[in-house]
Amino acid sequence: MDAVFKALADPTRRQLLDSLRDKAGQTLTELEQGLGMTRFGVMKHLRVLEEAKLVTSRKEGRFKYHYLNASPIQEVADRWIAPYQKPFARFALDLKNQLESSVPMADKPNFVLETYIRTTPQALWDALTRPEQTALYYYGTRIDSDLKRGGPFRYLTSDGQVMLDGEVVEIEPLKKIVSSFIPSWAENSQPTLVTFAIEPMGEVVKFTITHHDYEKANAGIDTGWPVVVAGLKTLLETGKPLNLPTSM
Incomplete structure (x- = not known):
């Protein structure tokens, strides 16, 4: 669970999770909007979230869609x-x-x-x-x-x-x-x-x-x-x- 707590410790990553909670299946471009940081910065935070299994993604055609994966958080709650x-x-x-x-x-x-x-x-x-x-x-x-x-x-x-x-x-x-x-x-x-x-x-x-x-x-x-x-x-x-x- 260390990776989960590490990922949640950063406010920007929590903001990304909030965004995916409100609208599932967003592309990288959609997630960039409103964060006020470079595309590389968003990708870096997404990588941490994916390593913690808090975000998962699916590629459909030329687009990659991101989703909140609530399972690790549920395990903490349980x-x-x-x-x-x-x-x-x-x-x-x-x-x-x-x-x-x-x-x-x-x-x-x-x-x-x-x-x-x-x-x-x-x-x-x-x-x-x-x-x-x-x-x-x-x-x-x-x-x-x-x-x-x-x-x-x-x-x-x-x-x-x-x-x-x-x-x-x-x-x-x-x-x-x-x-x-x-x-x-x-x-x-x-x-x-x-x-x-x-x-x-x-x-x-x-x-x-x-x-x-x-x-x-x-x-x-x-x-x-x-x-x-x-x-x-x-x-x-x-x-x-x-x-x-x-x-x-």
């Missing part, structure tokens, strides 16, 4: 703050939207979250696809899916209600799952797309969540995903679940 937090309020579980046959993907994702987990691709895949494991980190819900394209990909509460609906759009075992995302707790939510990507990197596995058009989900995604990822990482690395809320 270590020192989570024991004092009250459980999240329980949202209504009635399904508000029916699954549409197709969900258009935006030109670029506007929510990206990365973390590195000391585990294997198989163990991570099992944690993502086995109901007894998702119940330990995904707000107490159990995954319901046949893991086939066009099949269901939804999360059920302990009494069998659908908390999160969706279907499998694309799947590559041990590598990637793309699914639609329809939260039952959110009013006026529209179907969006979520990608889980698994990439082995030596002794660790890089896990990336990409959520396209997440604002259309109207579901508190930017705060919900870091909690899920922190719980998943802790479960795989320690064998024990975090003391997280059981409902969203």
Whole structure:
């Protein structure tokens, strides 16, 4: 965590994170505006933030888009703050939207979250696809899916209600799952797309969540995903679940 605290110690870097919080997926040119420093200076600060895993980037065509990666900050919160937090309020579980046959993907994702987990691709895949494991980190819900394209990909509460609906759009075992995302707790939510990507990197596995058009989900995604990822990482690395809320 030393790299995280070092990165956050500089006010300019905190300003960059604030900018990415307010508008995800910015280019270097966009981030330069309002900072009053050279392009090289901005690049230098971004490098520190990327080394601390607080910023991640995606290249689409000739543009490189930058995103706030909240996972390291969530880990800090879980270590020192989570024991004092009250459980999240329980949202209504009635399904508000029916699954549409197709969900258009935006030109670029506007929510990206990365973390590195000391585990294997198989163990991570099992944690993502086995109901007894998702119940330990995904707000107490159990995954319901046949893991086939066009099949269901939804999360059920302990009494069998659908908390999160969706279907499998694309799947590559041990590598990637793309699914639609329809939260039952959110009013006026529209179907969006979520990608889980698994990439082995030596002794660790890089896990990336990409959520396209997440604002259309109207579901508190930017705060919900870091909690899920922190719980998943802790479960795989320690064998024990975090003391997280059981409902969203």
